[in-house]
Amino acid sequence: MGETISQINSRKLLIWLVLAIAAAVALPAAVKRLSTFDWVMFRATFSSVDWRWMSASWILALSSYLGRVLRWQVMLAPQRPKSKFIDIFKATAIGFTAVVLFGRPGEVVRPYLIAKKENVPFSSQMAAWFLERVYDLLIVLLIFGFALSAFEPPAAALSQGIQWVLHTGGKVVFFLGAGCLAFLFAVAWVSPFRTEAVVSRIPMPQLARDKLLDLLHAFFAGMTSCRSPKAVFKLFFYTLFEWSIIIGCYVCLFRSFPFMSHFGILDIFVFLGFVAFGSIVQLPGIGGGVQVVAVAVLNELFQMPLEQASGVAISIWVATWVTIVPIGLLLAMQEGLKWRSLKHIEDAG
16 A cells, blocks of 8 residues: 555656646746736626626536436446436536546546445446546547538638647547547447456466456446447437537527627537547646637637637636536535545545
């Protein structure tokens, strides 16, 4: 255990060291930018908000979690056919709250709580979480790929970096989408028994082989939901349902700012694609990737003033991430959970 803790501390130290170096490099540019930052325009961004549209975006953002819960019930059905919607919703709300508070390490909270509540192996729910990410990624790639192929911004308005991203992004999106589809087909055809036969031929200690086989059994148990056409259809349908609500959320967000009312659905698709990939980076309590990417895309691609882009980015982060936090905190208190213990779930896993 001492060695494990040492490895964890070393990893955290390395992460903080990298962040410190990145901050030191970016600080001079940030200070220069802030010296010319128009705070009056930044405040005016919020004073001009149409709160009817903004409230609608919050409601839709919260509604998108319903699709996540329904999809997880499908993935859990082979092990627990009669799982309760409210139990999965509680774990989902608390799990996403943990992501906001702790960053990406909080991702394991949701599978952990569901595994504990439903009395199923934790690794099986991590497999379900992985499958969920695959379906989400597939939808994002479809949206982003379509938008990039049809989007034609004026070349003079783009920096060389953004032009390279758009040119290369189309190829990357294609291969990632093909990879997602290949994975879904592979899971449907790969036999657990065939996998066991391969593992049995790998030279390793028997104890390690047994642990690996136990892990593979739990993984395939979590993946059972995608081994029937009906289940795959349900997973894909609920993913479409979830992302349709998310698109509606972004439409309402854009309509809530008068200076963004001219944005069309294709513009929103392009923006959503960039932001979805940016959300992979989530720093504890402050987000990170969503705001940075949103500001960069609005400022560079859509030629929006930095002050307005910053205000919009903060609003997007609040709507799509922070709105679930009060609900998650209340549900955690109701369940008698301590956030300090949840924070160390990753280390325990």
